[in-house]
Amino acid sequence: MSPVPALVVDNLRKTYEGGVEALKGVSFRVEQGDFFALLGPNGAGKSTLIGILSSLVNASGGDAHIFGVSVRKQRNAAMRLIGLVPQELNFNQFEKPFDICVNEAGFYGIPRAVAIERAEKYLATMSLSDKAHEQARRLSGGMKRRLMIARAMMNEPKLLILDEPTAGVDIEIRRSMWQFIDGINAAGTTVILTTHYLEEAEQLCRNIAIIDHGTIVENTSMRSLLAKLDIETFVLDIAAPVATLPAIDGCTLRRRDERRLEVTLPRTQNINALFAALSAHGITVISMRNKTNRLEELFVRVVEHGRDDAPRATAEAGA
């Protein structure tokens, strides 16, 4: 018998007062142990979805099951299984990180002795031990984000939901947070991540759903999604300016500035042929890099494709 999924979202709908339809029947599932990316542009419905999963938003229809427990019908039992790192800071800035973590455990009914042990452990993991007894408002932005991760771990959840956990965090701390979250996932916790850093999602997540205008527009494995990317664009730094750009079979070459060219070519094309052709025209390439992150390119394409389709579908329905 296959294990119960960590999350099943079934035809979830949300219409806010005033008629804004934030979710239009969203369905997807996340398997146990998965590292799942939930992506979408601003206003797509991600935060509403996370709000419903964490019971901060009341659904208008449908349901979600966390490890088989209904969020709408068995709220308290479902909440026991999740940890939430929200997008906005939501702790008392006048309390100390240690107290914030211990109180959080208390809300989950965890005995104080265990709570103290866990608070020390997770604050240390988040490199916050030396700030544990200072008022939270004195922490830097990155430290506050890490505090929210430590707090979310206090009930040692089976499903950890991270809503843009690394927003505004410098790259060094971001990488250490990735390492920590990756470690949590490797230890068996299912993780759902929303982020605007698509490099983060590509590096960490195995499966992905893209939501736009309250609808899931893509739901697949990261590998399958990336495989859909049939062309790639590179930026080439060249040794000397070129007067005219050569025509190379299968490639589109554009000039970005005097010493930088942009080349778009199918993923199937041998890149050595490109370098050989450039060399034959006296162009020396010093370095090259991807113009955009691969997932970013796909994300834009998926979302834009969905939006291009939307008016057509409406017109057809109207006809």
Next chain:
Amino acid sequence: MSQSSANLIALKTVVHREIMRILRIWTQTLIPPAITMTLYFVIFGTLIGSRIGSISGHFTYMQFIVPGLVMMAIITNSYGNITSSFFGAKFGRYVEEMLVSPMPAWVMLTGYVLGATVRGLAVGVIVLGIALFFTSLDIQHPLITAGSVVLGAVIFSLAGFINAVFAKKFDDIALVPTFILTPLTYLGGVFYSINMLGEPWRTLSKANPILYMVNAFRYGVLGISDVNVAWSFVVMIGFVVLLGGFSLWVLKRGIGLRS
């Protein structure tokens, strides 16, 4: 771990957090009411009271107003504690810590009400202690005294909770104390006996719930009351049930808290 043990730990956590808040900002929570009430005792009790003479039999005016002022301090501080604490949690969004936890609504409500009751009673004890510098009191009915202060604090904690849930900005939590609570308190027999009033004011005063709390407490301390004490307890328990039930309903529905 059983559900009841988990609920007890959650309840202790909410109460502990509330008490820590009261102690952390003691200069705002405990000292101001003590100063205000000292001024009442000096001005109304000593300066003006000495010219009034005895009231309701053989009590000095100072002795007469002490129970009313203690009750006034208890209800205004219970109310103020829960409105500022709960609305602060809403405004700072850290109420979400509790809303996303498995804690049942009744645990959260009880925790906040107990925290506010503790503040009300702490202030009541401070004010009573100050009163003893000005007059002597011999508590006549300890159980009625204790019952009336606890019920008074709980009622106004619940009322403050409802105010905080519906408040959208800080002004909203100041409106009720300014336009409802203060007038009702001053007209609730704190400074006078309603037997001094003519009709229809005497009858109208009986519609004021604070009158019953003040008089139940005054009966406990001095042994005198303008209203039937048993009826006072019925009114107070009725308010606890009514406000408690409504608070719980609001919290379970997520009104003002969940979108």
